[in-house]
Amino acid sequence: MVVFLLVNMLKYVRGDNMDRVILIKYGELSTKKDNRNYFINTLYNNLKNKLNKYDVKIHKDRARMYVEFLDKDLNDIKNIVSKVFGIHTYHIAYIVDSDSNTIKEKVLSAVKEQKFITFKVETKRSDKKFPIHSQDYNRVLGGLILKNIPGSKVDVHNPDLWITVEIRENNSFIYFNSYKGSGGYPVGTQSKGMLMLSGGIDSPVAGYLALKRGMTLDAVYFEAMPHTSIEARNKVISLCKKLSCYTDHINLHIVNFTPIQEEIYKSAREDYMITIMRRMMYRIMDKLCHKYKGLVIVNGESVGQVASQTLTSMNVINSVTNMPVIRPVACFDKLEIMDIARNIDTYDISIIPYEDCCTVFVPRHPAINPKLSIAESEENKFDYNSLIEKAIDTINTIKVTSEDDNEFKELL
Ligand code: ATP
Ligand code: MG
DSSP, X not given: OHHXXXXXXXXXXXXXTOOEEEEEEEOGGGGOOTTHHHHHHHHHHHHHHHTTTSOOEEEEOSSEEEEEOOGGGXXXXXXXXXXXXXXXXXXXXXXXXXXXXXXXXXXHHHHHTSOOSEEEEEEEEOOTTSSSOHHHHHHHHHHHHHHXXXXXXXXXXXXXXXXXXEEOSSEEEEXXXXXXXXXXXXXXXXXXXXXXXXXSSHHHHHHXXXXXXXXXXXXXXXXXXXXXXXXXXXXXXHHHHHHHTTSSOEEEEEEEOHHHHHHHHHHSOGGGHHHHHHHHHHHHHHHHHHHHTOSEEEOOOOTTSSGGGSHHHHHHHHTTOOSOEEOTXXXXXXHHHHHHHHHTTOHHHHTSOOOOHHHHTOOSSOOSSOOHHHHHHHHTTSOHHHHHHHHHHTOEEEEEOSOSSSTTTOBO
């Protein structure tokens, strides 16, 4: 039945005069057994969603997906496909009948459009009814190219052009290049995490890595206007937009943190201000997880990076919540985090220097090894519960997508 459907749909591809498809090979999900279909269907839906502006058709089977496209859209589509998690590699492949003469004809005409001197042919014959063995067919196609392309030479180790021919039942695929996909699991195969998103370098990278594991995300930004600026907020929205390229959309919850911060500044011991501020953030995150059905808190903490990220500080801060906290960059060097930030295009935004709420009230000597009892007695100097309630009641939520036109208008 599956084969029958596949035959029909690929016939359809070619009936429409499309002779190329994007051939997608799955990432880590190829190791999934029982819920493999769930992963494939999620990937299929994500891809469909992301490509809905384009005239495409997507077909799937247990091993790969095929995207029919219009030539004019190819670059845009490649750009999108490269950001969809769950894809290991993809190829721009010619699709032909699995018939030797047709394959030879197409290989030759396609190869003629390429610039190369040395080449290698690699045949993968999964259709054992095809009468010629892979190795023999490599020689057949190699001989054909040598004869028809003057000056060409075979180099099996380091060829200019690597020609792959996959012979499958009914249809065969011919391609030259492999493109690396983003790997990971399709977004939505896990539940939701609540990302603490500041304007810094680390938290967007943490968000990206969480999405890569298949989680969906809501983001939470604590702002302290007027001590922080509208530009600082816009910077976070821009970062959120970059992250949205990897998922459908992200709801960004903006928390007015000013009253809490001012109260901490007024009441608490200077060296405990950051510890307490972060305990307040975690308390709010805990409540937001329940409110928005997030199953984990995600943040960009990295062990030892600053005073609030020593293991002692993490214990004292973390003790206000029972929610699991995932810290994807906990054990990365800053330079490693910066490399990922550059790759996902968030770095240049992150380094724009606007004040964050954490940097506005920085004590000269924050406690590196805070004590839980001191943190508790310091924060009990004011009624933080009612301030937390108020902060949650006045949250402003923005739906952020990767699209340009609808981005910041859509208040939920
Ligand atoms: P980053 O760590 O992202 O470079 P940062 O250096 O401003 O930003 P840290 O002080 O290292 O942040 O805080 C550690 C983590 O706490 C951040 O990665 C982020 O997840 C969270 N965080 C800090 N400030 C905020 C904020 N204003 N809003 C939301 N989350 C925040
Ligand atoms: Mg940091």
